[in-house]
Amino acid sequence: MSRLRVAASLIVVGLVILATGAPAVSQAPKYGGVLNSMQREDLPQGFSIHETGTISTVWPSMPCFNNLVLFDPLKKLESMDTIVPELAEKWSWQDNYRNLVFFLRKNVKWHDGQPFTSKDVKDTFDMVREAKDAPAKLRINPRKDWFVNIDNIEAPDPHTVIFHLKRPQPSLLLMLASGYSPVYPAHVPAAEFRTRCVGTGPFKLKEWRRGEYVEYVKNPDYFIKGRPYLEGIRYVVIVERGTKYAALQAGRLDIAFPGESTKTVVEQVKAAQPKMVVSVVGQNVNDNLLLNVTKPPFNDAKLRRAISIAIDRRAYVRAVHQGGAVIGASMAPKPFGVWGLLDKDLTALPGYGKPADEKAKAKKLLAEAGFGPSNPLRVEMATRAIPIYVDFASFVINELKQVGVEATLKQVETAQWHPLATRKEYQMGANLTGIGADDPDANFYENYACGSPRNYTGYCDEQVMKMIDQQSQELDSKKRLEIVARIQKQLEEDAARPMMGWRLDYFAQWPHVKNLVPHHNLYNYGRMQEVWLDK
């Protein structure tokens, strides 16, 4: 009888473990050690995350700061369900998603000892959204569009903040969870973040040696007891690709830099160091073709469509990325994103069918527009004079040649690229776009909305704008997914900004680095508060 009881108990325990998914053996985190991270270039704008749009700033600055909320550092896929509290202890949507109330943590201190209050939150986001009574102005403000729906921000007491919205917008919470949305201290001028960092984050800035490294030490007063585990972090600036991977391979670095490791490079590193752990994740960065709709010839929708369908996306992924990317429409494809089109919907879109058939259709469309072998369409393809851009442009030029379009390559310097794109002084362009949060609002308002400074193509469709606004305030997630799918299809039909592929990251780290889970988005997992070293 007792044996039976023991056996039954063991079975029950076993079932419970299986059901909860608890690991058979769990390792207790260890304290101490310094994590050495790769840093591909020196910090472009210091620690001023709000003034930049590059991972080169976000990655080494995130440990200094906190957000109101953040995407769970331990979950790869980011969604509404993976948002966890940071400076906000909890939050509540009120008045049918018109008011977002944050209840802030008490006893949180800035690295300089000042107390954190609701004024810090209000001042930060008033500054970013450029409110009339904002206490400061950012020199460069790339994400103002994320917060245009905020009517005002109220701080009724030191530990409560209310974001009053013009209309319901569930996505606001996602954008606040991005690594691009830290809270700045109200008592430190925003300009100072270009040279120093005062945050509430798990690590305090020790030293930034220009062109060499950024060094952090553990914040002993961090508001989450027992965190961080690491004693410090060093971000070592190594520009030369061969040297940085030699340093990783030799153990001088513990982890790679997000988005930096291509499939080919990591395969070499892994062959030399089989112990290296490689995670294949989405970057939430896409390669897209800019067709300037404000000028001939691409003000003609038929020609835009011909160009779009002439390009074989699958061949692009194979040739340009050696398989290190996936095809998708304007939202990151599944399983790397939540909003991507299903395969059956994607393959039904123009440009995603059999290459020969698509090219034949492209030739037909060109002929209808009056272009053919005796009168080829001649265009100029502009892109940045950086290998990843030039490879992309060269592939497209070659594809277009097969349908009789004569495209020439114009390489421009980085300094000229965005002025040229913003002023729309080009015909075609090869471009890369990174999106701070896998969210339709973050993407559509930034890249496709009429009048947005980052809508480089000038595409502006009233019907699409209506759908963008509609999905933004849709509270039913299923209905919203349907609208977002319709928008994506329409954007591809209109060749608003033809997508070539979504980049994958082959993030490499040594096995002794624990709890660093690369996300399907470069920009949101750099906090490092959960990371520990098993050394």
Add this chain to the structure above:
Amino acid sequence: MRTYITHRLAVAVLTLVGMSVVIFLLLRLAPGNIVDILFSTGGYVSESDKAAIMKELGIDRPLWVQYVDWLRDILTGNLGKSYRYDLPAWQVIKPLIPVTVELAILSTIIAVLLGVPTGVISAVRQDTTLDYLLRIVSLAGLSMPSFWLGMVIILALVAWLGWIPPVILVSPTENFKIHAVQFLLPALAVGYRSSALIMRITRSSVLEVLREDYIRTAWAKGQKGRVVVWRHALRNAILPVVTVIGIEFAFLIGGLVVTETVFNLPGVARFLVQAILWRDYPIVQNLVMFIAIVVILSNLFVDMLYSWLDPRVRYGD
């Protein structure tokens, strides 16, 4: 001698003024400026904000005003402020200089230690197997770019030993051994290339001198080979070698871009490239002027050395 130095210094000042005009204009001829780069990190451009930042940095003013301001600042010891780092330019530049100077000196020492003796041996053993061997080695040195050699060294170390030197610069006071290793490897890569040049110049110069009558006389008087070669021949052949060493050293101060990048050493040349890409005018202008000053001073030093090495050399007043 004093008049000569005064004259050379006056010419140097004129050269520096010319250099300042050239670098100032060339930088501004390059497309875009720091504000374009700043906006490019944000992925957009706002013309009104751009104008405001340009005004704040003073790069909206007429070129001649900016140039005169820069010269006035230099004369008053103020190098301006880095646009990128928002810090005094001198604060940014200061830590870079010792790194490059140390690497250049070490590379030059290695180049001289390798190049001069092998050049002499090659000349003395002309057309022997040893001569051919040394000439092949030197030709290989001239043919291999130092950055390529540097990369090969790094990759070979990581492939064979699973080790490379630390990627963060360690100061000699902190750990002299590691510091020495960090500099020795790039110095070997650079020094080997320079030694090849020095070796070839030494060889041809010594060969020429060895055919002189006074060398033949020394041999005839029964002097030891070592004395004839090293004291008489080399001393008389050294002037062109010293000239080449001086030129090489001056070149190294600004020419170590890729070596510093490959070995991740935070020196002048690597930083200069980044500053050019960022259109950080104050940093670029001042670094180029620093390099120009080093080139001028090293040339002057070499000229001064001539009279010490060869008492027949006289400086016209």
